[in-house]
Each structure stands twice: as C-alpha cells, then as structure tokens.
Amino acid sequence: MPPAERELPGWPGYLGSVPVRVGNGAAGQHQLDGYGWVIDAAWAFVRAGHRLYTETWRAIRGFADIVARYWQEPDAGIWEVREPAQHVHSKLMGWLALDRALRIADTHPLSGRRRRRWQEARDAIAAEVRTSGFNPTARSYVRSYGSDAFDAALLVLPLLDMDSVESPRVQGTINAIRDRLSAGGPLLYRYPPGSDGFPGTEGAFLPCSFWLVQALARTGRRTEAVELFQSMLDHASPLGLYAEELDPATGAHLGNYPQTLTHAALVQAALAIRDASAG
Numbered sequence: 001m002p003p004a005e006r007e008l009p010g011w012p013g014y015l016g017s018v019p020v021r022v023g024n025g026a027a028g029q030h031q032l033d034g035y036g037w038v039i040d041a042a043w044a045f046v047r048a049g050h051r052l053y054t055e056t057w058r059a060i061r062g063f064a065d066i067v068a069r070y071w072q073e074p075d076a077g078i079w080e081v082r083e084p085a086q087h088v089h090s091k092l093m094g095w096l097a098l099d100r101a102l103r104i105a106d107t108h109p110l111s112g113r114r115r116r117r118w119q120e121a122r123d124a125i126a127a128e129v130r131t132s133g134f135n136p137t138a139r140s141y142v143r144s145y146g147s148d149a150f151d152a153a154l155l156v157l158p159l160l161d162m163d164s165v166e167s168p169r170v171q172g173t174i175n176a177i178r179d180r181l182s183a184g185g186p187l188l189y190r191y192p193p194g195s196d197g198f199p200g201t202e203g204a205f206l207p208c209s210f211w212l213v214q215a216l217a218r219t220g221r222r223t224e225a226v227e228l229f230q231s232m233l234d235h236a237s238p239l240g241l242y243a244e245e246l247d248p249a250t251g252a253h254l255g256n257y258p259q260t261l262t263h264a265a266l267v268q269a270a271l272a273i274r275d276a277s278a279g
Contacts, residue, residue, distance in 0.1 A: 029076035030084065033153075035063045036093030036100075043100035046107065057108050064101035065114075067094045068121040078153050079190060086145040088133035089153040091125050096160050098122035126162055134169060140176035141169065143191060150180045152190045152208035158218040165219045174215050181208070183248040186231040188212060203245035203254045206235075210265035217272035225273055232266075242266070 005023035013020045042052060042060050052060065071094040077087035098118045105115060132145040143151035154173055158165045181189045187204035209232050216225035236242060237253060242262040244255030 032075045032090040033078045033093035035067050036096035039097045039100045046104050067097045091129045095125040139172035141173045149192050150177050155211040155215040158215050186228050203247045206242050206262045207265040210269040213269035214272040217276040222276040
C-alpha cells in the first residue's frame with residue numbers, strides 16, 4: 001500500500017500549483033470500472049484465437065464474481081472522486097466485465113450456476129442503467145444516477161454493444177457530451193469543471209477528445225471524426241507528444257507529460273477512423 005495521503009504546506013508546486021500532496025488517497029477506493037478493462041482485454045486475446053491459461057481464467061472468473069457481487073454499491077469512478085456515487089460509467093464497465101466474461105466462458109470451463117449468476121447481474125445492470133442513468137430531457141446518459149451532469153467517460157458507449165451504435169441514446173449521449181463539456185475547439189472537459197470536490201480548476205482532459213473521435217467514427221460519423229482528429233494533432237507538443245490536460249486559454253500542456261492514456265486514446269481513435277473507412 002502507498003503511504004497515506006498528506007499535504008506539504010509551503011511547497012509551491014509546478015508553476016505555483018497547490019496543494020502539493022504525497023501518497024495516494026485513492027488507494028483504498030472501490031473502482032468498478034477497472035474490471036471491465038481487464039476482462040475486455042482477456043476477451044480480445046481469446047477472440048484472436050488464443051486460450052487463457054488455467055490460472056488466468058481463474059483470475060478472470062474471480063474478477064467477474066466481484067463485479068456480480070458489488071456492482072450495486074456506489075464507487076469512486078474512473079476519476080477517483082472522494083465522494084462515492086452511482087457512476088454510470090462504472091456500471092457500464094461492470095456490464096462489460098460480465099458480458100465479456102460470459103463470451104470467454106463459451107470456450108472455457110464454467111459452471112452453470114456461475115454462468116446464471118453472471119447473466120442475471122449483467123442483465124440487471126443494463127436494466128438499471130437504462131432506467132436510472134438516462135436523462136430523457138437531455139436525451140443522454142449522465143454522470144450518475146439522478147444527475148443532470150455529464151461525463152466524457154461515457155463516450156465508451158459505442159464500444160460496448162449494450163446499446164446499438166444507431167441507438168438514439170448513444171447518439172444523444174455523444175452530442176450532449178460534445179456540447180455540454182466543450183472547452184473550445186476540439187477540447188473537452190472530462191466532467192463539469194469544479195464538480196470534483198477539490199479547490200481550483202483544471203484544464204481540458206486530452207484523452208476525452210480522442211475518445212470523442214473514436215465514438216464518432218464508430219457511429220458512422222467519420223467525416224466529423226477526421227476533422228476533430230486533425231484539429232487535435234495541432235495541439236501536440238513540438239515533440240509530437242501530449243500531456244494529460246491542456247489549458248484551453250494558453251494551449252499549455254498540464255499534468256503528467258507525456259501521458260500514456262492520451263497516446264493510447266490517440267492510437268485507438270486512429271484505428272477507429274481506419275476501420276470506419278474500411279467499412
């Protein structure tokens with residue numbers, strides 16, 4: 001475990017950014033979304049024609065069991081907020097974890113009882129998200145149950161197969177996020193500024209723009225995706241690299257630099273555009 005989080009009074013931080021902290025207060029958080037990413041990666045491996053080692057499949061089954069047991073609990077979400085909530089993105093990723101685990105189970109051993117438990121939990125998540133996580137007035141899925149705020153992480157929707165890419169709910173979510181979380185030009189905030197419980201503001205979160213490119217390409221809006229992608233290329237540093245965030249006013253790169261998540265999202269966006277053109 002990392003050391004307990006604490007502030008260092010009097011330390012100026014990079015470019016005067018305060019407070020300076022050491023440790024990690026998120027170390028003990030419940031974050032449901034992580035299981036979805038891991039099990040989806042395992043499914044991609046299996047879909048490519050490979051077979052999981054026995055120990056790996058045992059671990060994947062354990063992760064799916066955790067999701068089936070705890071998906072109804074509030075969590076800190078992908079952005080590690082300090083007040084747990086029923087984050088819609090977390091629920092979607094819980095659904096993804098169980099759906100992909102069930103797909104893997106088609107070619108790997110699994111008891112009937114476990115399969116039924118996963119199926120029931122997966123279907124329950126979908127039903128609850130469609131009821132509690134969708135705002136009919138905004139025509140969009142929202143950040144958390146009962147909220148009217150938006151979350152750019154929901155741009156993952158077209159990748160999941162929970163709703164069709166032609167679904168008005170999917171298209172409405174993409175449009176709402178692009179409009180409500182705009183930081184100007186191709187830039188997006190990851191959630192409404194000032195809503196994370198921390199003092200101060202933050203910049204546009206660069207992975208979100210590439211997630212938007214991917215979402216547009218996956219939903220048949222390739223021309224928009226290409227235009228947005230080209231605009232984002234103009235925001236690269238002189239070395240062709242990206243940070244975690246960008247100051248919309250100055251264009252300065254902020255936070256971790258270079259940021260792996262941003263570059264991974266860039267590659268995924270480029271591949272989505274390629275696949276859209278191939279179709």
